[in-house]
Amino acid sequence: MKDVAARAGVSLGTVSNVLNRPDRVSASTRDRVLAAIGALGFVRNEAARHLRSGRSRTLAYVALDTANPFFTDVAKGVQEVADAAGLGVYLCDSGGDPARQASYLDLLEEQRVGGVLLTPADAADPRIAQLPQRGTPVVLVDRAAPDAEHCSVTVNDVLGGELAFTHLAEMGHERIAFIGGPLGLKQVSDRLLGARRAMCAWIEADLTVVECEALTVAEGRRAGERLAGVPASRRPTAAFCANDLLALGLLQQMVQLGLRVPEDMAIVGYDDIEFAQAAAVPLTSVSQPRHLLGRTAAELLLAEADVTLGHEHRHLVFAPELVVRSSTRHHR
């Protein structure tokens, strides 16, 4: 800025004014300063601006796993809102590792980012409570805040389970399998709970739980083997999978064993990832408003960062939607 001022024949303060309050500067000097900036290739130093102003122009989203399309879609929603507010976004990937989550949170606090969006790998990390206490607001994404210390945005998994089960029951299925696990995951148990609730309305329908060790394609295949081993007369005619990876694995196994989808086995997945519709038999799936989740989380964060005092934490819950495709059509 000193060089710019010298070249334009003005003082340092005037250059600053051109940058921050151009209306306070006469047109002619403004043009001269702008010309000098262009000629010298001057670029503002954000570290200095931040230090002086005390405000950071960046947010961060610490995602659970960027390899999962769910989180990159959430991230896109976050970016949109941040862009509109003229803020940058750090996208960090904890990869499900508590240690990496911890080191990112430390790093971000040192950076004094304007706020942190977090889908925790370790919800018990004391940093999650400390950050807001020390002035960095935190919004939890896809994870409810048990302590009301933060805002949070989540999707109603119980409702998702209800939607999936009801759809299968309406298609005439009576022997239905729930494939998912570990049941310790709230997301999984809520989806199962929803399915069970929906079952109350369908006296003839029955639900068998096939528990898995993880929400992976490989586990989906294993579940498929187990189901295929059951005699056709007793085998479930439909499966509700706790996520799309399981559903894809199940579908793959069915195809390989020569069972038809949906004729021998209808399948509903969860998450509606891009590849759900790219499957050999396009997959019916429960879709979550990922983009909106990200947008809303970012908006809550900005709201909290704006208000110095008296912020009311909010906990927003969104509704999922069922997307029907070939993997459940044509029963009866």
Added chain:
Amino acid sequence: MKDVAARAGVSLGTVSNVLNRPDRVSASTRDRVLAAIGALGFVRNEAARHLRSGRSRTLAYVALDTANPFFTDVAKGVQEVADAAGLGVYLCDSGGDPARQASYLDLLEEQRVGGVLLTPADAADPRIAQLPQRGTPVVLVDRAAPDAEHCSVTVNDVLGGELAFTHLAEMGHERIAFIGGPLGLKQVSDRLLGARRAMCAWIEADLTVVECEALTVAEGRRAGERLAGVPASRRPTAAFCANDLLALGLLQQMVQLGLRVPEDMAIVGYDDIEFAQAAAVPLTSVSQPRHLLGRTAAELLLAEADVTLGHEHRHLVFAPELVVRSSTRHHR
């Protein structure tokens, strides 16, 4: 730091020494300072450190599309190297949009990041040349540097095309289709070129080009329709797709039309994304060393950032590998 100094009964400089050169401080005062830091919950201000030291402790990777697993895998490699060097990584997503790429590059230059890794959405953006000139090193990822202004890391797509074609020819296929496009993309044309080169060694083998408008699942389906329309006696018995999305779309269409894979149509994809092996018929695919690509790019960047002067730009090319799965087994 002032508060910490006061509470520990030492001067500001001593606190700084405890933080940066603990050996210069006696054990007793060091303990006192550390205790004060803990009690006060003091966290270093990175903006001030950066301003004073002139060095940023962060890198950035501006990816073309974080929804594409290819780039998130590259990003993981980058993160590893950065972590090991005690650096943070900004992961930015241009989403293929030149305007977003531009605004990220501007933002990152203002932040004075230590360096930028870039898979360009717009390789012609003048910023790409400007950044290094102004002191921010840039390494191109998955894109060669035409001007030798930057380091770059790429994968040999011609070789990948050769591998794919040779494999199909070795399996006994003589009528082979190349599915890909637009041919204006260097990645696509190189893969086709490789296939053509390999063809020279197989006199009986023939290559038909089916051009697509984009590398998407939908285009793969369309290509499948076109191929299925050809009488079986003249129809290609194998297809080499320019990426896995096309291959997945093709596979989906084949299954829906009742054609068998690989018996009626063998399929080779490209990229070996996670879902390649999750497909109904697990997909043979050309795998790129994504992780290594990211690691190497980050190492080149660190090397360039370290040396003040006399840096020699390097252009590394990696070799892809063929991963054989069910979609090409059992011919003849």
Added chain:
DNA sequence: TTGTATGCGTTATCAA
């Protein structure tokens, strides 16, 4: 409308 001066939180140099 423009210029001057001060301080943001650190690090590093020098003196004690």
Added chain:
DNA sequence: TTGATAACGCATACAA
């Protein structure tokens, strides 16, 4: 081994 002090580049209050 420790303390005082000057920058780092910018934004702003205030003076001109």
